[in-house]
Amino acid sequence: MSSITAPDDEASDGADSVDVDATAETGDAPEETDDAEYTFDDLSVVMGTYNEEEAIGTVLDDIERVTDGRAEVVCVDGSSDRTPEIAREHGATVIEQEPQGYGVAVREAVLTPDRPVVVTTDCDDTYPMDRLPDFLDAINDGADVVSGDRLYHGAKSMPAFNRFGNQSFAALASLLMGERVHDTTTGMRAYRREVVQDIGWTENTGLSAELLIRPLMRGYDVREEPIEYAERLGETKLDPIEGGAAIAKSIVTVCLEERLRRF
């Protein structure tokens, strides 16, 4: 059976991250990957961008500053504003796509890079790009997926309804998986490229939850990393009621599919 160390149970060595180290129950996860130490030259930061002209300059400047301009940036863009121009001015690769929802854009974004480590973020200045080195360190330490947990520090900048929804999604997924996870809907994660390439992704609004649940239920080394979460720049693209219902449905569907897959 898989195991997890809850944040409150952490040993007092100052370690912050939560190890959701599932054993390879289903035999999909590689036993051990190679010993290469990845650097920012091996990193792609990818995102869906949909009318984010208020935030994109800040987000891309942060990535450039933190990685010394060495990380590749991929934007899958459906905007009608200046977002794609600003992205190109910052040296990002822009893939144009009709707006079809979060997951359609982010699936394309995670599948595009050739580099071995892929980090997702939202293009709204909510996620701490300053933490990219820690996410890369965790991958170098052997993690297959490093998932930013916004709720650990309280996510005070998140609207209360969204915070309640995100806590509920995590509780639902934990129950269905038999593994305690704390933030299933975060937009900031690092993945070994093989993980995103080897799994088939089916969800749209619920893709973020799917990107955590399928690797975890297949025995990959998935770790939650507490992160700060900032107030959004620009308008949200998610309707909290409709989007929330879609995410709940995705969690139930994906958990059941992964359980059935084991037989």
Ligand SMILES: Nc1nc2c(ncn2[C@@H]2O[C@H](COP(=O)(O)OP(=O)(O)OP(=O)(O)O)[C@@H](O)[C@H]2O)c(=O)[nH]1
């Ligand atoms: N290309 C593309 N990007 C999208 C689409 N929908 C959302 N996005 C992007 O996906 C990211 C996540 O969308 P958000 O509006 O931040 O959704 P959210 O994080 O659930 O909501 P907030 O809490 O308000 O930030 C943002 O960078 C959006 O610009 C879409 O249809 N097409």
Ligand SMILES: [Mg+2]
């Ligand atoms: Mg967002």
